[in-house]
Amino acid sequence: MSVTFDEIEIGTKLPTWSRKTSFAEWNRYAAVNEEFVPFHMDDEAGRRAGNEQGAFGMGNLRYAYIVNALHDWIGDEGRVQEVGCQYRAINQKDDVLTVVGEVTEKNTIDGKNVVRLDVNVVNSNGEPTCPGHAVIEL
Amino acid sequence: MSDANVSYVTEEMHEAKGVWGPSHTSYPITATDIRRWAMATYYPEKPPRVYWDIEYAKSSKYGGIIAPPDFNPFAWSLERPATVARGLSGAKPDGKPLTGMNGGQTDTYGVPMRPGDVISARSRLVDWEEREGRLGHTMYVRTEIEWRNQRDELVKTRMSIAIRY
Numbered sequence: 001m002s003v004t005f006d007e008i009e010i011g012t013k014l015p016t017w018s019r020k021t022s023f024a025e026w027n028r029y030a031a032v033n034e035e036f037v038p039f040h041m042d043d044e045a046g047r048r049a050g051n052e053q054g055a056f057g058m059g060n061l062r063y064a065y066i067v068n069a070l071h072d073w074i075g076d077e078g079r080v081q082e083v084g085c086q087y088r089a090i091n092q093k094d095d096v097l098t099v100v101g102e103v104t105e106k107n108t109i110d111g112k113n114v115v116r117l118d119v120n121v122v123n124s125n126g127e128p129t130c131p132g133h134a135v136i137e138l
Numbered sequence: 139m140s141d142a143n144v145s146y147v148t149e150e151m152h153e154a155k156g157v158w159g160p161s162h163t164s165y166p167i168t169a170t171d172i173r174r175w176a177m178a179t180y181y182p183e184k185p186p187r188v189y190w191d192i193e194y195a196k197s198s199k200y201g202g203i204i205a206p207p208d209f210n211p212f213a214w215s216l217e218r219p220a221t222v223a224r225g226l227s228g229a230k231p232d233g234k235p236l237t238g239m240n241g242g243q244t245d246t247y248g249v250p251m252r253p254g255d256v257i258s259a260r261s262r263l264v265d266w267e268e269r270e271g272r273l274g275h276t277m278y279v280r281t282e283i284e285w286r287n288q289r290d291e292l293v294k295t296r297m298s299i300a301i302r303y
Binding site: 019024028031032033034035061063064065067068071079081082083084085086087130132133 | 180
């Protein structure tokens with residue numbers, strides 16, 4: 001069941017949404033987004049770009065995970081109005097990425113139920129990689 | 139403290155500031171494009187039915203299949219629209235290459251994209267800032283991107299930050 005506006009309070013947490021990411025996920029995303037950047041595909045290229053562990057994941061895919069986590073929470077009846085984030089850290093191969101979020105505002109504006117959240121994508125070590133915000137309509 | 143003697147700002151950036159660049163138009167979006175996008179970004183889970191199940195989507199409030207908000211209709215174009223501001227140099231004043239990074243973005247969504255839609259994109263350089271950072275002298279450039287569909291309805295506005303150091 002999707003969340004309703006009445007169930008949401010300031011401080012309500014977004015249900016955690018996780019994906020383990022590696023070449024299986026990156027190659028699929030590279031294929032649909034035509035994003036064939038060597039440091040996302042090849043460990044040597046990743047090391048040349050300064051990441052000792054090799055290839056690393058796409059920021060755009062983490063953005064997609066935020067959007068998907070929001071959609072799965074609000075369902076088809078809700079609408080993702082805005083998503084913003086900053087790419088502060090890269091994500092490594094086999095990282096389990098978890099989208100987290102917390103409601104910061106809840107308002108009814110011109111008859112529309114609007115909710116604002118702080119969001120982030122946390123890596124396997126619990127480190128935040130892309131702080132941001134989202135606005136949804138319910 | 140910013141080093142007043144160093145700047146990565148070019149004359150072309152001054153000329154391009156605030157001026158919309160040329161519009162690029164996507165190929166028509168297909169239901170297969172949308173299904174593949176959703177399968178890739180939800181992998182290994184199955185994506186929501188509104189992105190791929192025609193009968194289900196007809197019964198939804200959208201009345202048909204829609205694309206995920208982050209869907210990119212410009213993938214696999216022969217000419218892709220610019221995603222960073224025009225006029226950015228690839229080199230420092232001393233000739234050494236500038237390193238580029240995606241600093242982040244905020245997307246505001248309008249009407250959803252659907253099969254058959256043709257999206258037009260245009261962009262403009264908004265402004266920039268230079269300061270001394272962890273990586274040395276660094277320039278932050280804001281670019282605005284606007285997407286509209288064939289009915290001139292706003293699909294998406296993106297404010298993105300490109301980092302050069």
